[in-house]
Amino acid sequence: MKKFILKLLKTILLIYFITFGIQLIIDFYLAKENSCNTNTWHKIYSGKLNTEIAILGTSRAEAHYDTEIISNITDLKTYNLGLSGTHYDCLNIRWKSFINRNKKPKILILDLDAEALKNSKELFGKFQYLPFFNSTEYKSVAKRIDNDYFFEKTIPLYKYRAYEMSVYKQLQSLKNPKYCHNNVNGYIEHDINWIERDYENFKKILQKDKVHKEYDLNIYSQGLYTLNTIIEYCEEHNIQVYLIWSPSYYESHNYQLTLKKHIDSILKKTSNKKHLKYLNYSKDSLCYEKKYFYNSSHMNKNGATLFSKKIGELILENNSNYQRINY
Amino acid sequence: MLFNSIDFAIFLPIVFILYWFVTNKNLKLQNLLIVLASFLFYGWWDFRFLTLIFLSTTIDYLIGLGLSKEQNRTKRKILLWVSICFNLGFLGFFKYYNFFLDNFISAFSFFGSDIKLNSLNIILPVGISFYTFQTLSYTIDVYKRKLNPTKDFIAFSAFVSFFPQLVAGPIERATNLLPQFYTKRSLKYSTAISGMRQILWGLFKKIVIADTCSIYVDDIFQNYTNYSGSALILGAILFSFQIYGDFSGYSDIAIGTSKLFGFNLMDNFKTPYFSRNIAEFWRRWHISLSTWFRDYVYIPLGGSRTSKKLAIRNIFIIFIVSGFWHGANWTYIIWGTLNALYFLPSFLMKKNKTYRTSNNTHTFIPSIKDLIKILYTFSLTTFAWIFFRSKTVFDALQFIKGIFTSSNFFKIQTAKTYILDIRPLFIYLTFFLIIDWYYRHEDVVFNKSSTSKTSKIFKYFVYTFTVISIILSIKNQSTSFIYFQF
Numbered sequence: 001m002k003k004f005i006l007k008l009l010k011t012i013l014l015i016y017f018i019t020f021g022i023q024l025i026i027d028f029y030l031a032k033e034n035s036c037n038t039n040t041w042h043k044i045y046s047g048k049l050n051t052e053i054a055i056l057g058t059s060r061a062e063a064h065y066d067t068e069i070i071s072n073i074t075d076l077k078t079y080n081l082g083l084s085g086t087h088y089d090c091l092n093i094r095w096k097s098f099i100n101r102n103k104k105p106k107i108l109i110l111d112l113d114a115e116a117l118k119n120s121k122e123l124f125g126k127f128q129y130l131p132f133f134n135s136t137e138y139k140s141v142a143k144r145i146d147n148d149y150f151f152e153k154t155i156p157l158y159k160y161r162a163y164e165m166s167v168y169k170q171l172q173s174l175k176n177p178k179y180c181h182n183n184v185n186g187y188i189e190h191d192i193n194w195i196e197r198d199y200e201n202f203k204k205i206l207q208k209d210k211v212h213k214e215y216d217l218n219i220y221s222q223g224l225y226t227l228n229t230i231i232e233y234c235e236e237h238n239i240q241v242y243l244i245w246s247p248s249y250y251e252s253h254n255y256q257l258t259l260k261k262h263i264d265s266i267l268k269k270t271s272n273k274k275h276l277k278y279l280n281y282s283k284d285s286l287c288y289e290k291k292y293f294y295n296s297s298h299m300n301k302n303g304a305t306l307f308s309k310k311i312g313e314l315i316l317e318n319n320s321n322y323q324r325i326n327y
Numbered sequence: 328m329l330f331n332s333i334d335f336a337i338f339l340p341i342v343f344i345l346y347w348f349v350t351n352k353n354l355k356l357q358n359l360l361i362v363l364a365s366f367l368f369y370g371w372w373d374f375r376f377l378t379l380i381f382l383s384t385t386i387d388y389l390i391g392l393g394l395s396k397e398q399n400r401t402k403r404k405i406l407l408w409v410s411i412c413f414n415l416g417f418l419g420f421f422k423y424y425n426f427f428l429d430n431f432i433s434a435f436s437f438f439g440s441d442i443k444l445n446s447l448n449i450i451l452p453v454g455i456s457f458y459t460f461q462t463l464s465y466t467i468d469v470y471k472r473k474l475n476p477t478k479d480f481i482a483f484s485a486f487v488s489f490f491p492q493l494v495a496g497p498i499e500r501a502t503n504l505l506p507q508f509y510t511k512r513s514l515k516y517s518t519a520i521s522g523m524r525q526i527l528w529g530l531f532k533k534i535v536i537a538d539t540c541s542i543y544v545d546d547i548f549q550n551y552t553n554y555s556g557s558a559l560i561l562g563a564i565l566f567s568f569q570i571y572g573d574f575s576g577y578s579d580i581a582i583g584t585s586k587l588f589g590f591n592l593m594d595n596f597k598t599p600y601f602s603r604n605i606a607e608f609w610r611r612w613h614i615s616l617s618t619w620f621r622d623y624v625y626i627p628l629g630g631s632r633t634s635k636k637l638a639i640r641n642i643f644i645i646f647i648v649s650g651f652w653h654g655a656n657w658t659y660i661i662w663g664t665l666n667a668l669y670f671l672p673s674f675l676m677k678k679n680k681t682y683r684t685s686n687n688t689h690t691f692i693p694s695i696k697d698l699i700k701i702l703y704t705f706s707l708t709t710f711a712w713i714f715f716r717s718k719t720v721f722d723a724l725q726f727i728k729g730i731f732t733s734s735n736f737f738k739i740q741t742a743k744t745y746i747l748d749i750r751p752l753f754i755y756l757t758f759f760l761i762i763d764w765y766y767r768h769e770d771v772v773f774n775k776s777s778t779s780k781t782s783k784i785f786k787y788f789v790y791t792f793t794v795i796s797i798i799l800s801i802k803n804q805s806t807s808f809i810y811f812q813f
Contacts, residue, residue, distance in 0.1 A: 001347065004519040014787070015794050022795070161799045165748035 019156040026160065030170050031131035040081065040186050044094070045132055047101040051079035053315065055186070056095055056230075057111025057246075059084035063298050064111065064246045066308035067185035073312030074319065076106065080186030085124035088117050089141070089222035093129065095230060096137040107240045107315060110230065113248070113282075114256060114263045115297075117223030120145055127166050130159050190294050191301040198295040202252065217262060224266065231274055242315070243267055245280040247307060250287045252296040277318065281307070328371040330580045331533050338368065339584065346588060347514060358485045358508055361588070365490035369453070376452040379417065384487045386413055387462040391476035391483075394469045403470060410466040414459045421455055426655030454494030456652060460619055462487055465501035467623055474502050482508035491584040495577045497595040497615035504592070512589025522586030524773045528762075529579030531793050535800040536572030536759055537809075539752050540565040548716055548726070556730045563726075566716050567709045568756060571600060573809045574613070598767045600708075603700035605669040606679035608708060616652070620645050631674075642674060643667045658714045658723060665711040691765065755796055762789065 031042060043049040053076050055065045061082030071078040081094055123129065123146055129138050133152070142149045152159035160167055183189070234241045245264070253260070264280060271278035284307075286292050292303030299307060328334050342364045350356040370377050390410045397403050465486075468474040477483045486505045492498075547554055547562030554562070578595035585592045595615050602608035609617055621630075625645045631638045643664070650663020673679040693701070710727075717723035766772040773786060 001514055003516050004514065007516075007520065008523065011790070015791055018791050019795060019798065155798060157795060157798045158801065161801050164751040164799055 016156065023156045023160070026157075026167055026171075027131045027133070029174065030167070032174060040079075041128060041132060044098050044101060045135070049079060049098060049102045050077065051103075051105055051185075052076040053078040053107045053109065054098070054105040055080045055082060055109040055111065056091060057082045057109075058086055058091075058113075058116045060113065060116070060246055060248075060298060061109075061111035062186065062188050063190050064304050064307055065109065065187055065311065066189070066304050067187045069305060069308040070312040070315070071185075073309065074315050076315075076319075078185060079105075080183075082111065082186065083125070087115070087120045087223055088112075088226045090120045090123055090145070092226045092229075093137045093141050096140075097132070097135060099233065100137065104237055105239060107242070107319075108230070108234055109242045109244055109311070110227070111244050111246050112227070112263075112267060113245055114260045117220050117227065117263060119219050119222040122146070127163050130163070133159055187304075189301050189304070190298065192294045193300065194290045194293060195295055202255075202296045205255070217259075220263070228270070231270065231276070235274065240318075241274075241276050243271055243276055243278040244311070245278075245282050247281045247284050247286045247292075247299060247303065249290065249293045249296040250283075253282060253287075277314075279314070281310075328368045330577065330584075331530060334371065338364075339587075343587060354509075354511055355479075355481060357512070358479075358481045361485040361490070362481060362488060365485070365488035365493055368490040369488065369493055372453050379452055379455070380458060380488055381484075383414060383417065383458065383462055384484050386410065387466050387487070388477070388480055388483045390466055391469045392478070394466070395476040407466060407470045411463065414463050418455055418459045421452055423655045457496045457498055458487055458493060460498045460616075461501075464498070464619065464623065465505070468501050474505070477505060477509075479509070489585070489590070491581040491588075491590075492592060495574070495581070496613075497578055497581065497593050498619050499592060499615070500619075504590070507590050514587070514589055518586050518589075521771045521774055522583040525579045525583030525586070525771050527583075527790070527793060527797075528772045529576045529581075529583060530797055532572040532576030532579065532759070534576075534802075535755050535796045537569045537576060538802055539755065539800055540569035540572065543749065543752075544569050544716070548722075551722070551726045551729055554729070556732075559726060559730045563709050563713050563716075563730075566712050567600070567705070568759075570712065570715070570809055571596075572759075594770065598763050600705055601701055601764065601767055602704050603682055603697060604673050604678065604704055605666065605707060606673050607682040608704055609666070609670070616649065620649055624648060638674075639671065642670060646670065653715070657720050658717055661720060661723070662711050662714040665714065669707050669711070751799075755800070758792065758796070 031045065032039075040049070053070060053074065055061055055067075055078070059082065062080060062084055063082070065078075065080050065082070067078040067080050070076075081091075081098060083091060083094055086094075123142060126146075129142075132138055139149075146152075148158075231241055233239075245267070260282075267278050267280075270276070281287070286299070286303055286306060292299050292306065294300040328338060342360070346357060346360055350360045366377055366380075369380065387410055390406050393406050394403055397406065465474070465483075469476045477486075482505070485508050486499075486501065489499075489504070544562055544566045547558060548566070551559060551562070575596035582592045582595070593615055595613060597611040597614070599608050599611035602611055625641055628641045628644065629637055630641060633641070646663040646667035647660055648663070650659040650661070650666075653659040653662075670679065673681075713726055714720070714723045717726055762772060766774065773789065
């Protein structure tokens with residue numbers, strides 16, 4: 001019995017250390033800045049993200065704010081921190097890890113809508129966080145949302161389960177940039193036309209939405225809390241905040257209308273209370289033309305170009321007024 | 328409780344410690360612990376069905392005692408039939424009631440008269456087919472005087488409800504397992520190590536092979552009308568691996584766990600997909616059930632030592648009953664019939680006993696002839712699995728039709744292969760086949776004795792790869808075993 005238990009423990013320990021070693025190696029390489037220089041997380045965690053304008057939001061932020069255009073107009077370094085599929089309660093990981101390690105921005109654009117402020121049910125695109133799994137920012141959010149956090153922390157390599165090919169592709173990208181996203185300072189360009197199939201699917205969702213009219217407003221508790229903490233932090237550190245509801249195709253406006261009105265009124269109240277700029281572009285002229293969108297809630301390159309110009313000019317105008325007042 | 332769950336990972340060491348360090352001095356206490364642990368293990372699903380196991384145990388125990396006292400042949404026969412009716416009655420009610428009712432109604436409506444009978448919403452108790460057959464084997468063996476009935480109710484309860492094999496076998500014979508409850512058990516180092524190896528390999532088969540295959544298989548079988556011929560073939564092949572990984576994985580964990588408690592269970596699988604004909608396949612697939620039917624149905628019917636006509640009838644009976652044992656659906660009956668048809672030519676040509684003793688070639692690379700035979704047998708079984716997996720006979724026929732008539736035959740993409748990358752699965756399958764082939768002459772995988780340093784390093788490399796594959800393939804929720812539904 002003693003011999004068996006000793007052998008068992010020895011084998012378990014040996015395998016534990018081997019797998020732990022493999023995890024460390026994978027973590028190390030995945031956290032590296034890859035050759036196509038697009039790893040925003042690497043820049044954030046290594047403190048290399050030096051930007052004057054930061055943009056935070058979901059995939060809509062990621063696709064709508066062309067950093068080059070905004071930068072050219074305002075003459076300020078711009079970085080898009082938008083994250084696809086990530087609501088504000090989880091965006092807190094990105095925001096906190098950014099401000100805790102990097103130079104603070106002068107301006108923060110918060111791209112908002114009813115969806116972005118909903119409580120998350122899971123960590124979308126968890127793979128991107130894994131090399132930074134031990135950071136306090138990840139821990140504080142993951143502990144609340146992710147039921148697997150304990151096991152992922154305890155069992156080596158468990159956090160990489162089902163990501164075999166993602167690990168392989170990321171490691172490949174160190175040598176070969178073809179695996180990288182085509183992005184410029186966090187902005188991901190979508191040079192594509194309207195996708196009819198997505199639109200049809202959306203219409204089905206819209207149809208169902210008409211039947212279901214009751215909403216639980218508690219689903220916003222975490223998102224709104226995060227938004228308030230971000231605004232308070234910016235207030236303390238003298239960072240100008242813009243609350244922006246970027247355009248979506250006009251037919252999508254009726255989807256979850258009650259919720260949208262509710263969130264819009266909250267944002268109006270917050271902006272009035274904190275003296276922030278809140279601009280709702282959901283009825284902008286851009287919203288009525290399919291050519292500016294690739295689906296009902298995301299603009300394509302054409303739309304993003306025009307919208308980014310508007311935002312750049314808004315900041316420029318506002319900034320010059322701001323400087324004039326301060327001067 | 329599932330073998331591949333956190334609950335079991337906590338349960339097993341606790342029972343192990345109590346068994347070897349607390350109750351080890353008293354055999355009765357150890358058996359009682361097994362009964363209690365088994366009831367907890369089973370009750371984790373639905374404690375209400377514990378009454379069914381308890382009832383089955385009590386009745387067969389009393390009938391066993393009755394048989395030992397009774398010398399009158401007629402009375403002994405009556406006692407045997409009471410046990411058979413009772414056990415099969417339960418099984419019939421829970422498993423086949425709705426099937427017979429539906430077919431009864433269909434038959435009447437076919438002849439023009441409509442009858443209205445309500446089918447019942449019956450939950451099938453997990454593992455009922457397994458423990459029913461196990462207790463039946465006890466009564467039949469006692470009746471045939473092959474086994475002395477036990478007077479120890481605790482030992483008999485432990486035999487019926489022994490948790491490692493309670494819900495999905497191997498279906499143990501009383502002659503093998505019951506006497507093990509009478510003698511003091513000891514944990515030998517080599518047995519314990521072999522048990523751990525078997526558990527590890529069982530988990531690999533279940534979590535890495537079966538559960539990963541199931542993602543693609545479920546999608547392909549549910550949406551077969553959307554997919555090309557090659558995708559459907561892929562679905563059928565992956566199901567072959569899924570069901571093998573799932574069931575033999577369960578058996579490995581069951582046998583391995585039993586070894587940790589000092590018990591020796593019978594083998595249930597012996598690398599069946601390396602069989603060179605169907606007869607060999609059936610000697611290597613679900614051995615405990617095949618031999619059960621052989622001993623308690625086929626041989627009493629006359630087996631092959633009778634006229635050719637009757638022998639053929641017996642073959643069909645045993646395969647069809649075996650199919651029907653799996654579930655109340657015509658798909659299983661067709662699956663059984665297909666296997667009988669596959670088996671028949673070798674039986675008629677008296678080749679069904681070839682490869683009975685000689686195992687596959689001992690060289691690592693098989694001969695071309697063997698390889699062709701293996702692939703041919705695998706194709707036949709895979710084809711039959713289509714019926715086994717499909718929900719209805721119509722679905723199975725449409726699936727097969729899709730293989731041959733679908734356009735874009737070579738477009739292998741499916742919704743799941745589009746979202747997920749199937750390449751890791753192919754790597755795991757290759758590893759699985761290599762290991763299964765390499766250790767095909769051993770009772771337990773990884774059991775080849777190794778003395779050289781290189782082979783030890785190789786063994787640890789294989790262990791590590793196995794563990795890593797398991798960790799990387801764990802799904803967010805523990806998935807049930809396919810055979811639990813039978």
